[in-house]
Amino acid sequence: MKELILATHNLGKVRELKQMLGDVPVEVRSLHDFPELGEIPETGTTFQENARVKAETVFAHTGLPVIADDSGLEVDALSGAPGVYSARYAGEKATDEDNNRKLLQALSDVPESGRGAQFRSVICAIFGPGKEVFTEGVCRGRIGFGPRGDNGFGYDPLFLVEPDYQRTMAELSLAEKNAISHRSRAFHNLKPLLVEFLREG
């Protein structure tokens, strides 16, 4: 069976992408299987640039097909911040809790009606030399006033999901999140290309 590398250290992403791959016949690896690669510096200013850096670095090192996701939270009232800096919003070594605390602080004066936000994911896949594709997905919601739920990762406990804003992303099961998330939407656009690549042999 062909191997496919998920170019991420984020275990939440690995869990989600593995479930999305479902019955696609590939042997899935992540960056945890390639410790020699270390952290890949994300020097870009767009999701596209960072997804490409991750995918190209891993492809150059392994020569194996690779999928990289670069993603983040874009808050309307913060002009799209934290955006590409989502993982590092509260500092280089920030935890998810640090980032969530900083976001609640930044929105402390913003009423419910102004708390719209979206997650965005850009996936860069490289199937072979010169075979590089990008797909994108967005999921809209609203930032709550406190964390709720234990599932998912990152900003999920603060992200109330459209259209009824009753539950946070962290209160959804993996399958429920994968039915609507930005990452699953990006993956949905990629899947036919991946399947075609695997069929071509």
Ligand code: ITT
């Ligand atoms: P890799 O670079 O190793 O993939 P990372 O966590 O650093 O892992 P990103 O650079 O793409 O990944 O940063 C994504 C950040 O955006 C992530 O750490 C969260 O803070 C946020 N984020 C992205 N997708 C999310 C999701 O589905 N739920 C909650 N937060 C998310």
